[in-house]
Amino acid sequence: MVNEGEWELKPHPVIPRGKPLVLMILDGWGENVEDDYNAIYKANCPHIKALREFRPDRWRTIKAHGKAVGLPSDGDMGNSEVGHNAMGAGKVIDQGAALVDRALESGDMFKSPGFNYVKEAWVNGGTFHMLGLLSDGGVHSRYDQVIGTIHGAWEHGAKRIRVHVLTDGRDVPDGSSLQFVAQLEKDLELLRGQGCDAKIASGGGRMRVTMDRYEADWNIVERGWHAHVLGDAPFKFKSALEALKKIKEDDPSVNDQYYPPWVVVDDDGKPVGPIVDGDAVVIWNFRADRVIQISKAFEYPDFHQFDRVRYPKVHFAGMMQYDGDLKLPANFLVAPPVIEKTSGQYLVKNGVRTFACSETQKFGHVTFFWNGNRSGNSMTSWRLTTRCPATTAHSTRSPHEGTGDSSRLQGGDSVGEVRLRAAEPGQRRHGGAHWRVRCRARGVPSRGRECQGAIGCGGAGGRHLLSDSGPRQL
Template structure:
């Protein structure tokens, strides 16, 4: 439990609520070509940037707890940083450290996984995102575990590869599959049997989140557990075949594949096996974990049978519910979040987004914890997302989110409102430029609506983002910065997040010079917590990263 925040005698806050708008995936582009944020017709955002205090915040790398500034930020760590007001070492960094020190392999969970298959003669399975995107996973972590498994006497292992094309190049799957197959061949030179057994695109199988589309998980379950799916001789053949049969398909949407010999899958999951979900990020790992760990009351799809296995996640994906039961690396202990302090201080809060980002303004914002800090003071609202490709509805649910907030602002019911517009990120991941432009302009219409409501209520609106994405929609050559192009001359789409800074804009229509119009520079998005706390009329905790505000 935390103590109530100390009130600021020099600043009592405004009459209306403080509204934090997280424009997910909206940054300041490095290149003129491919910056859909700059290219979109966004009158409201342009007006905010021109006439109200504005600065740029870091939203990637060490500023959000990742290993280096070469690592792009993501929605999980971004909302963690915004919500807890400080920087904690995050998944990729923790896993890498655990591997370097050997702590993972000396832990009880690893020993149990290995000991199980050595006892039963079963296989050790590794399921996860197959790339070096470092957002959900890293292929080097997988390699390190396979090497150690061999050292520890595991004879047979199977890899279930979820193809990326989202945190890395949209058609880069073979850049990972082919070298990995060559690497496996060397690893197997002495008779070990470590092979890729199944796979498919991350947005087609397995990696659903927030209960948005359990059919993805069901397809993944059938592929990984039962080997049900189209059969191929190897992963390379599967990828090439799907690309020929479905022109223009990108890796994240590739159909499922099962590797077979003599007409039989080589890697079904059976009783006595061990299974590792090697993704370290929690949101897209919870549902498959539930399929493995939930008892007879599981009702999301017919599992047919649940193999009796030793199952473990790379990390604990839910700290409150302790999911999964076993994990290899202890996650950061994120405590004393902004939400907890506000609840202790009696601040009435609304958190809202659509399904795709609902967990980010609740679970991740609250330090990877489900539930509320105070049922009486907090309302969490989920607007159901459409279950269809985002490029078909690039406006997503930004208008519906705004509709709800427009009623909440003048109601007098809330002191603080936080919302997430997912458009820039979710549509940005499609790689379809025209759709991203549309998504940005749809969001801009909502910013204009919010502006009127905040002004009428005498409130303050802070606009920022958790990371960039829509601002960097084309692949660029590293040395020259020129746009990478396909054979037909069109730009190669980029579907991953960017390394670009994000906006921080303070719209305060009742401003009377209490602070300087020039905001602090060089800060990270973790500074948003102290900023909002100060605007609410409180003093931020001493160890929180400083606010962007320069008080007079």
């Protein structure tokens, strides 16, 4: 145990030593104008109101967006990654979006070892492929960075470029995918006018194709592999715009998040951009969680999560390195943020056991992101995840169905910190159903009391309620 030096935990003015701390994080809970468009306000949450009135001196409203959490500007929406990075580190960290901006503006991206590595492919006649979320939401990616990277590759000799797009509808309004794809088509047409063979090759919705996280459903990644790499999908069209329009016409219920996989084919019906030996592939997302699995599929020769059918030898890189512990991927265009001395590290150094609890789709938030983008259990003594049905959208589940079962915590060993994430409000908000968010908001804080009782923390030294990234639209 460390009691002095750089890892010393100094006495806290409020939280006593020797008693467990219960930290409950509310996913997507935000303070905003109290009007009819504010689901949290309209929910009339009795537990939150009681907490406010019981200890008004302990209630604080803080910024969870913009420069306050390391994003490029105060106009940038906060999100779970930056929120949990900041809370876990206890300080502001320059996030991926800001680092990529600087690398593009300075030109350092195109001098990096990672860029030189992928450049070797097209110097030797290979195609340059880019893959990622097509959006300007600024949570996982941003359109201007995508175009900046494509132009940089063209200026550095890439003659044949193929783009594989994942539609958003989660960090930006549903239906906006048509706008982003149309703009990308125009930008690629300008490149073609300069002699570059640049086309969109494949795509699908982010929640159905490629962008699974925390290994919740490898079928999502497999669908992406078949579309992007093999050029094989149930839907084939002459252009990306035709794909989005035709699929929507045939099934009006499809939204941007859940587009099925599709590929673009030529006049002979052959895919215009399968990924083959000798090509280069760059994932343009700067956020890690939803591209780690597809990165493993490209990077790991020994891979058993699904049958890849064909494993091309490519020069693969990420926009950033997505997992520092796994060194994944080995090559990247922009160095990721270095997050040291997190709260988890301090607790481990002082022998304080931590318990982290969440449901499947969010457990990495209270572990990976909280611990400074580190995987594994090194900073939590143990953790619990409650698996949600992989095929069920959060927006369609019963308004009274929780994402975790606090009774499962009973019988656990004593721990010094319990870190619990309640995912319901944020997950409902992603579905866009105002009334569902209100239903979730009413019940969430009461779960903190249930969990406290289940783990035997009636004498807890501190019970803290935090919000990770309350979006302003709430």
